[in-house]
Amino acid sequence: MVTATGCPAVEVNDTELRDAGAATALPQGQWSQAAEEARRAVGAAGEQALLRLLRTGGVPQIRHVAAESDSYGYDIAAGPSAGHAHLEVKSTTNPTRLVIHLTRHEYEVMASDAAWYMVAVLVGRDGNAVNVATVSRAWLHSAVPADQDEAGRWESVRLEVPAYAVSPGLTTGTWELVVGGPVPSRPIWTFQPAVPLSA
Structure with a gap:
């Protein structure tokens, strides 16, 4: 059972289940209020860190739309009107692999909005961005599941992003924040040369 927001209706205490002899029935992943709050804190820190980098980098007209509503399908609108970008921010504290959760709404906005970009932010202990990368739209499109029946x-889908689908820095169609510029330069997520992906 889940609540209207999609969270489990009850918290599972694995110790109680194990004591009751139900260890084999334990799910692989568990939801807890503490884990959800930690995930939200990392997400908020990543958005704030990227906002600071955009301001430091001189990007004009920055708007944190996620603070207004979840209905946009992205978190930040940035750039001049002629070169604006809609940035969906995915934040993590894990430098060894990039795992993201993409909602159907975010995906549908990406599919219909040429100005939509996914930005991965590695958040340090101080809440600042250790590094920033752009995730390939083509890879995202190829990785989401297909609906099998009406x-x-x-x-929502959980995706582990491969190294070839991640490019260092933040690059949109008309402007970029690059590694070595306002974006920190420490390598993350084992960047590899990109394999050809169609836009």
Whole structure:
């Protein structure tokens, strides 16, 4: 059972289940209020860190739309009107692999909005960005599941982003924040040369 927001209706205490002899019935992943709060804190820190980098980098007209509503399908609108970008921010504290959760709404906005970009932010202990990268739209499109039947559709998907689908820095169609510029230069997520992906 889940609540209206999609969270489990009850917290699972694995110690109690194990003591009751139900260890084999334990799910692989568990939800808890503490874990959810920690995830939200990392997400908020990543958005704030990217906002600071955009301001430091001189990007004009920055708007944190996620603070207004989740309905946009992205978190930050930035750039001049002629070269604006809609930035979906995915934040993590793990420098060894990039795991993201993409909602159906975010995906549908990406599919219809040429100005939409996914930005991965590695958040340091101080809450600042250790590094920033752009995730390939083409890879995202290829990685989401296909709906198999009219009676069901995916609403959220967990994706482990491969190194070839991540480019250092933040690059949009008309402007960029690059590694060595305002974006920190420490390598992350084992950047590799990109394999050809169609836009």
